[in-house]
Amino acid sequence: MSYYVTTPIYYVNDAPHIGHGYTTVIGDILTRWHRQRGEDVWYLTGTDEHGLKVLRKAEQNGVTPQEWTDRLVETEWKPLLETLDIANDDFIRTSEARHEAGSQAFWQDLYDRGEVYKGEFTGWYSVGSEEFVAEDDVVDGEGDDEGHKVSALDGSRVEHLTEENYFFPLSAYADRLLELYESNPDFIQPESARNEVVSFVRRGLKDLSISRSTFDWGIKVPWDHSHVMYVWIEALLNYVTAAGYGVDDERFGELWPADVHLVGKDIARFHAVIWPAMLMAAGRPVPHRVFAHGWLLVGGQKMSKSKANGIRPDELVDVFGSDAYRYYFARALTFGADGSISWEDMRARYHAELANGFGNLASRVAAMIGKYFDGALPAAGPQGPAEEAVVALVEESVLEADRAIDRIAPQDALAQVWRIVEALNGYLTEQAPWQVAKTAAAGGDAGPGAAEAAQGRLATILVTAAEGLRVLAVLLNPVMPKASASLWESLGAEPALGALADQRISAAAAWGRLPEGSVITKVPSLFPRIEDAE
Ligand code: MSP
Numbered sequence: 249m250s251y252y253v254t255t256p257i258y259y260v261n262d263a264p265h266i267g268h269g270y271t272t273v274i275g276d277i278l279t280r281w282h283r284q285r286g287e288d289v290w291y292l293t294g295t296d297e298h299g300l301k302v303l304r305k306a307e308q309n310g311v312t313p314q315e316w317t318d319r320l321v322e323t324e325w326k327p328l329l330e331t332l333d334i335a336n337d338d339f340i341r342t343s344e345a346r347h348e349a350g351s352q353a354f355w356q357d358l359y360d361r362g363e364v365y366k367g368e369f370t371g372w373y374s375v376g377s378e379e380f381v382a383e384d385d386v387v388d389g390e391g392d393d394e395g396h397k398v399s400a401l402d403g404s405r406v407e408h409l410t411e412e413n414y415f416f417p418l419s420a421y422a423d424r425l426l427e428l429y430e431s432n433p434d435f436i437q438p439e440s441a442r443n444e445v446v447s448f449v450r451r452g453l454k455d456l457s458i459s460r461s462t463f464d465w466g467i468k469v470p471w472d473h474s475h476v477m478y479v480w481i482e483a484l485l486n487y488v489t490a491a492g493y494g495v496d497d498e499r500f501g502e503l504w505p506a507d508v509h510l511v512g513k514d515i516a517r518f519h520a521v522i523w524p525a526m527l528m529a530a531g532r533p534v535p536h537r538v539f540a541h542g543w544l545l546v547g548g549q550k551m552s553k554s555k556a557n558g559i560r561p562d563e564l565v566d567v568f569g570s571d572a573y574r575y576y577f578a579r580a581l582t583f584g585a586d587g588s589i590s591w592e593d594m595r596a597r598y599h600a601e602l603a604n605g606f607g608n609l610a611s612r613v614a615a616m617i618g619k620y621f622d623g624a625l626p627a628a629g630p631q632g633p634a635e636e637a638v639v640a641l642v643e644e645s646v647l648e649a650d651r652a653i654d655r656i657a658p659q660d661a662l663a664q665v666w667r668i669v670e671a672l673n674g675y676l677t678e679q680a681p682w683q684v685a686k687t688a689a690a691g692g693d694a695g696p697g698a699a700e701a702a703q704g705r706l707a708t709i710l711v712t713a714a715e716g717l718r719v720l721a722v723l724l725n726p727v728m729p730k731a732s733a734s735l736w737e738s739l740g741a742e743p744a745l746g747a748l749a750d751q752r753i754s755a756a757a758a759w760g761r762l763p764e765g766s767v768i769t770k771v772p773s774l775f776p777r778i779e780d781a782e
Contacts, residue, residue, distance in 0.1 A: 280726035299479030353494025376404030
């Protein structure tokens with residue numbers, strides 16, 4: 249049994265922007281966290297390469313679609329995973345042989361079960377969103393689209409088609425889908441997406457055209473090579489073909505059904521309506537959960553390539569680094585709701601929360617252990633009320649953060665982790681170890697036994713702070729793997745973070761894991777200040 253998580257597979261008509269990076273980063277944080285619980289995890293991402301949108305883009309660039317997608321995948325989409333420090337287990341391209349074989353097997357199965365029929369399609373199609381658009385949703389374009397029909401759903405231009413196509417009897421699945429949403433309220437989340445999907449299905453479903461015969465950049469329908477599969481119907485299958493469907497039954501049995509499909513809200517319907525219906529038709533289990541996130545808004549507007557407000561992830565990573573990038577998108581937005589992002593906000597949070605809040609804490613503690621104990625972790629004395637309060641808060645925050653991850657609320661998990669950062673900073677301010685150190689250094693002048701007592705107290709304070717940092721290194725590892733590894737190393741903690749049961753999330757709060765005598769070294773500046781002109 250694995251914890252199997254997917255991102256949408258991305259269209260390779262263009263280079264990635266931070267909207268794409270968003271889903272991939274959140275999926276990576278979730279899966280790294282689950283790995284650190286000691287679970288078996290499978291994290292899948294990939295690229296959606298067929299269909300008219302990609303084909304036309306390739307034609308505009310004077311290359312074949314295969315050349316185009318090869319180029320974009322190698323120069324843009326795979327490097328994005330490096331840029332964002334993504335630890336995916338698999339990357340599927342829909343132009344791969346395994347996807348073709350699995351998709352054809354799935355289609356043949358549907359056909360053999362009588363779940364596909366031939367008919368005539370006449371209606372509107374949006375190439376921009378690769379989607380059939382109902383007559384009621386087609387309106388006259390304005391501005392640049394003057395004289396064209398556009399989709400009221402997303403403003404993309406539509407084209408009129410009349411074609412003989414294969415159909416999937418989606419209308420027959422409305423009741424079973426409603427039953428699914430009813431009996432499994434978590435199937436589609438958050439609530440807003442669930443409500444939208446339920447009311448969409450309640451209005452009644454139309455059968456779906458699932459093949460195209462006027463171009464051939466796609467996977468051939470196995471029993472009729474004059475048709476290729478409609479790109480969405482083929483793309484959704486990536487979640488099963490990557491798991492071995494039709495090729496490796498044993499692996500498929502282990503991985504499927506997926507635990508979570510992470511998607512943007514624009515594609516929630518495909519995942520929560522069409523996809524489960526296809527699986528039901530094929531007699532396969534449906535995924536456990538589809539989680540739809542909101543829009544990244546830039547200057548109040550949905551960010552997209554066509555509006556020229558599309559920001560490339562590497563523009564931000566070059567300045568802030570991948571850790572801060574991952575932190576920002578997970579912390580500053582509520583996963584599931586629309587949210588605004590800006591350079592100013594990212595910069596402000598970087599300095600306040602990462603550089604001053606967390607980074608400074610780590611370097612202060614290491615520096616004091618260096619100065620007062622020659623860099624060797626002393627033995628802690630008995631805990632007083634202040635230490636007990638820190639320990640209790642850490643226990644509670646670890647538990648709450650873990651629960652937040654189960655709800656797919658990374659922003660809440662990080663808020664819990666930051667309670668620890670703040671508690672430790674507050675603890676140091678109140679305990680003022682630099683003052684205690686003065687008493688310790690005063691020797692006999694401080695009064696009989698006072699210097700020894702102060703030395704013991706100093707040790708307790710710094711060990712408490714170092715233990716707190718250890719907890720932070722564990723909890724932040726899924727979010728900021730580079731900074732956490734540096735911190736872990738500076739705490740002299742062995743072996744590498746994430747490798748041992750001690751570094752599991754569940755063990756994070758267990759106090760006293762750093763052995764006496766651990767060599768604490770200076771922490772390299774985890775989040776150097778950013779001096780920029782903007
Ligand atoms: N190829 C399809 C998905 C097929 S999955 C079987 C597709 N690709 S996409 O590249 O256009 O979009 C991928 C994801 O990026 C979607 O989940 C979409 O919601 C997300 N985003 C695109 N722009 C976005 C924002 N401005 N903000 C947040 N996410 C956005 O759709």
